[in-house]
Amino acid sequence: MWPLRKWGALMLSFTLALSLLTACGKAEDKEAKGKEEQTQADQDQQPTGEESPVPVVDVSLGMEPNTVVAEYEGGTITVEQFENYLAIQSFINPQAGFAIHEKLPESLQLFIDSYVSEIVMAERAPEVANAESEAKQLVDRIKSQYLMVFGNDEKKLEKQMQDQKVTDEDLTAFFVRYKKVEAYLRTQVQEDEMKKRYEEGKTQGEFTIASVRHILVSVGDQAAPPAEGEKKALTDEEAKKLADDLASRLRKGEDFAALAKEFSDDPGSKETGGLYEDVEVAMWVPEFKQAALELPLNEISDPVKTDYGYHVMKVEKRSEKGYDDVKDQIRSQFVNEKYDAFMDKELPSLMKKVNLPEKK
Structure with missing residues (x-):
């Protein structure tokens, strides 16, 4: 996913992004303690109110909510749906939020491509046991990292979600789809090709x-x-x-x-x-x-x-390392490759029309 365009990198990317924000938050706390001697006159010059260490991203495309922004084989995506997707992406991965904020056509195209790809692959997925419970665990994991950023202040987290216009239900639905896409991609990986990759890697010292x-x-x-x-x-x-x-x-x-x-x-x-x-x-x-x-x-x-x-x-x-020790690692490599192959080879034939705003 963004910005690496690797399916398995999504969870890592938001974890790293929020970890960096957590570190910044701690640094800011130390800096604040060092400024206790600041004069009242200096304090009066500071802007009122608190600014979140995680920017709230304006995801508005400036278009009517029911306008279709993408038409693909089997469905359409409206402005309202796409803005919700962008809001979720901004919340779970602040790095993606930086790109969304700029509203560059090439960035928006990447996000619409990802969105359509997720929908299509999720529809092809086999039944995923415990998808909702696992999705909720992922949501809890993200929220716990935000709480680290916000000093365990749940009201700040609630405000962040309200300002970014995302709900627990939105996030859970997103990750249910995530688990389905993951399941679909895993079905595209065969055991024999994994073993072949292992044998090839052994000769090169990879393991x-x-x-x-x-x-x-x-x-x-x-x-x-x-x-x-x-x-x-x-x-x-x-x-x-x-x-x-x-x-x-x-x-x-x-x-x-x-x-x-x-x-x-x-x-x-x-x-x-x-x-x-x-x-x-x-x-x-x-x-x-x-x-x-x-x-x-x-x-x-x-x-x-x-x-x-x-x-x-x-x-x-x-x-x-033996095959059993690294097969999950090898499977992840193939999952990323299958995702890239879908984006490069199959998605273009599925897309019928894209109607994204031009950069002003």
Whole structure:
């Protein structure tokens, strides 16, 4: 969904958006406490009333409510229905609200495409057990995050919903449809293609987990400064020489963790003795990933060059996730792909007419 156009990303997107707002709300609270010494004269200059940390989005299209904005094979969508959809999207995902606020034709087109796609796919879905109860759980989850933003003030949440013109019933109906679309997309994924994807991923190390200890020697301005003083930027040749020296010292038995704390330019592992423990190797840059996959266990590597500099590595542990461990992850990948395929290939033939306002 918006803005990633990935079905499975909808829940993540609104969770992240509201989490950011929660963090902002806490920061604002701290800032407010720091202003207790503000003079009364300064306070008098502040605008009256409280402004919500989550903007209320004006979703009005400036058209008559019964006007048809979209006609597709099997149905139509009116202005009133579409504005309600935009209001719900704005409420569950403030990031989407920013796009809706601008009323750009291309943004509105994406939302109308999503709306029609959801309706069509939901109609094709098999019976979904517990759809309403699961939908209500999702609504409660969103509302609980809003309460975090509003300091557990339920009246502020009620006002936010009233101002955005969304109700519990609206949100529940939206998520019932969401669960139906999810069910439909899952029926489009076959077990054999999931297993094939797993076997392909195994050959590329997608499901390998490793514990790797490393020392990064950065080149040039990438070098991280120590706690005190300035660190001389190394040329490529100097960095390579230092990495070779460190590899030699490690092979002679010096303590890896101690050398990492002294020499490594990687702030993410420096204080843990250079260790990244039980990490999916697919997350790493290609050269580091390849070494993590191929280096014999507990052997000190020759310096491995990446865009970050030179790495001296030691793989301490390596394992592979089984199919049952990752099949839900693989299914989610296919669900997103099936959603994109529907939007790209089938939806255009279903759409008959779109009547959206031009940007003023």
